Amino acid sequence: MDQMTARRIENDPNYQKLVSERKSLGWTLAIITLIMYYGYIAIVAFIPSLIAAPLFGSITVGIVLGVAIILASILLTGIYVMRANSDYDDLTAAIVAANNRGGK
Amino acid sequence: MSGFLRFSAFLVVALGLLSGSAFAAEGAIQPTNWNAVLIFLAFVLVTLGITYWAAQHTRTTKDFYAAGGEITGLQNGLAIAGDYMSAASFLGIVALVYSFGYYGLIYSIGFLVGWPFIMFLMAEPLRNLGRFTFADVVSYRLQATPIRAMAATGTLVVVALYLIAQMVGAGQLIELLFGLPYLWAVVVVGVLMVIYVTFGGMIATTWVQIIKAGLLLGGSTLMALLVLGQFGFDFNALIAKAVEVHAGHEKILLPGPQVANPINAISLGMALMFGTAGLPHILMRFFTVGNAKEARKSVFWATTFIGYFYILTFIIGFGAIVLVSANPIYHVGGDIKAALLGGGNMPAIHLAHAVGGDLMKGFIAAVAFATILAVVSGLTLSGASAVSHDLYASVFKHGAAPEGSEVRVSRIATVILGIVAIVLGMVFQKVNVAFMVGLAFAVAASANFPVLLLAITWKGLTTRGAVIGGFVGLISSLVLTIVSPGVWEAVFGYPKGSALFPYVSPAIFTIPLSFLCCWLFSVTDSSKAATSEQAAFDAQYVRSQTGIGADVAVVH
Numbered sequence: 001m002d003q004m005t006a007r008r009i010e011n012d013p014n015y016q017k018l019v020s021e022r023k024s025l026g027w028t029l030a031i032i033t034l035i036m037y038y039g040y041i042a043i044v045a046f047i048p049s050l051i052a053a054p055l056f057g058s059i060t061v062g063i064v065l066g067v068a069i070i071l072a073s074i075l076l077t078g079i080y081v082m083r084a085n086s087d088y089d090d091l092t093a094a095i096v097a098a099n100n101r102g103g104k
Numbered sequence: 105m106s107g108f109l110r111f112s113a114f115l116v117v118a119l120g121l122l123s124g125s126a127f128a129a130e131g132a133i134q135p136t137n138w139n140a141v142l143i144f145l146a147f148v149l150v151t152l153g154i155t156y157w158a159a160q161h162t163r164t165t166k167d168f169y170a171a172g173g174e175i176t177g178l179q180n181g182l183a184i185a186g187d188y189m190s191a192a193s194f195l196g197i198v199a200l201v202y203s204f205g206y207y208g209l210i211y212s213i214g215f216l217v218g219w220p221f222i223m224f225l226m227a228e229p230l231r232n233l234g235r236f237t238f239a240d241v242v243s244y245r246l247q248a249t250p251i252r253a254m255a256a257t258g259t260l261v262v263v264a265l266y267l268i269a270q271m272v273g274a275g276q277l278i279e280l281l282f283g284l285p286y287l288w289a290v291v292v293v294g295v296l297m298v299i300y301v302t303f304g305g306m307i308a309t310t311w312v313q314i315i316k317a318g319l320l321l322g323g324s325t326l327m328a329l330l331v332l333g334q335f336g337f338d339f340n341a342l343i344a345k346a347v348e349v350h351a352g353h354e355k356i357l358l359p360g361p362q363v364a365n366p367i368n369a370i371s372l373g374m375a376l377m378f379g380t381a382g383l384p385h386i387l388m389r390f391f392t393v394g395n396a397k398e399a400r401k402s403v404f405w406a407t408t409f410i411g412y413f414y415i416l417t418f419i420i421g422f423g424a425i426v427l428v429s430a431n432p433i434y435h436v437g438g439d440i441k442a443a444l445l446g447g448g449n450m451p452a453i454h455l456a457h458a459v460g461g462d463l464m465k466g467f468i469a470a471v472a473f474a475t476i477l478a479v480v481s482g483l484t485l486s487g488a489s490a491v492s493h494d495l496y497a498s499v500f501k502h503g504a505a506p507e508g509s510e511v512r513v514s515r516i517a518t519v520i521l522g523i524v525a526i527v528l529g530m531v532f533q534k535v536n537v538a539f540m541v542g543l544a545f546a547v548a549a550s551a552n553f554p555v556l557l558l559a560i561t562w563k564g565l566t567t568r569g570a571v572i573g574g575f576v577g578l579i580s581s582l583v584l585t586i587v588s589p590g591v592w593e594a595v596f597g598y599p600k601g602s603a604l605f606p607y608v609s610p611a612i613f614t615i616p617l618s619f620l621c622c623w624l625f626s627v628t629d630s631s632k633a634a635t636s637e638q639a640a641f642d643a644q645y646v647r648s649q650t651g652i653g654a655d656v657a658v659v660h
Contacts, residue, residue: 002643003642006653007642009650010646015646015649015650018558018649019544019649029220030221030225033217034221036372037373041373042281044210044363045370048364048453049358051358052206057343057344059340060206060357062359062589063110063209063343063418066210066213069273070216070415073216073219073220073411074407077220078404080220081223081401087402095650096651099652101169102168
């Protein structure tokens, strides 16, 4: 892609919307993932007894936390895909269309 | 036609190897499990058939490296899961849970949380910027020769470490199950893998992964259900019984002594999480789909399948504590205090026998072997691409390699890597499988991941910063691992406490070090090339966001 085309796309309001929305969603979810995971690792490292504390009968806090993190990882990626498939793809298609029409 | 003849010859040799050596099994190891042999032979026949079909459809360079970019998101998600759920994951994590209890789950979680991270920050830009290897992405606006030399080195080191783990796992498994000598097992894996990759390229490799992922998910689900069935589908009762049976009792619900030191816990966590985002054979899979949308779907499906699988391995591991550890028939000399038959990686296989008899054991063993075969194929294709696409075509031919010659070099590299894998499998026969995988992740996290993330997101990165940062990450993670207790004391046999680096994983130091070097040697780079590289970021960024200008799948 040449610099001219890049400049033109950068000025497209759809592009600016796409980039800022995706960036903020992406980083928000990434930071949630990091906090979730390193929060868990911090419990493992600093209060290991909490991991073994019983919650439901023999099922411990650690087991519930572990399964919850696995399910949350699936859920977070699912949220991103749903958002991206409904909004970002339309924006991208609009940007591509505008660029093909306006460019040579 | 000569291609077909060569292919047939290979087929005959491979089958001959398998059946011939199965017959030659000697009583010294274990009686041959015919269920396992037959199920595995069926897998081999089907995958060789697919390879033959794939070979007909592999015409262009893009077909060979990236399956023509025509794999769908769901298919690629399954194939990624197939690449990721290696024998080390299946046998290794079950074995960790079997030995230490909860500790195994910490590994599973670390392996999984890399995926959302890849999704949010890397999957779409990767697809929009790259063609065949992750070096394509890093060298998009940086100088091709030094960047590709660095990326290819990182790729080959990670692939070699990962290959060792898989080959050793294959050897041990086959020795136990099929009654084949270790050497035969390693050779069978090497030969089959070379056939898949050289003839069928990425198309065959992808389908081998998909079939294997389906088998492994199905087999694990069945095992977990059979285990839970023994406890009236009461997970609570399973845990309670495991605590009662295991020698460690309540201690198995604690994180485990390995992560008692906070630095160890965090360092291991960083290696597992960020290593995924630097594994070359995984990154390569993003180029097999048509566009960013399919790349995104791939990650969602992969995360779902892998997460589900890890929950199963936890159930299977606890099941093994109850049903294998207390049963004398699975222990050497029938003594439950003695080691497990076949070694410490085998609880999953014995559990299959405990819940489903010989047939189930044969099935799970065949699935585990198929798993190794598939992962090894993916790794080899990735290593061969680094040699042909990065080193041969870019570094040596400066991008002027004649069309077709690149794939030829890749095929030759595959054969050489096959031989190297067999030799490595022999040399490192005694090494701990899970440890080698951990090392591969630490190197991937320290050498490949920082450079790749910065190339995509940071305008300031220059060639000098990327090359120095990448090599510093690679060398520091390798050296610190060699002088850590796991290698210095356990492999080299130096006295306990003599290791210079006291932690299990170097990642907590080497990942930040690599980022720091990338940054420092970029901001102090005042060369003219650096200025133009930084100026080229804007256009790269537009393409990474929109995919405009990226390869699109050709519709046939």
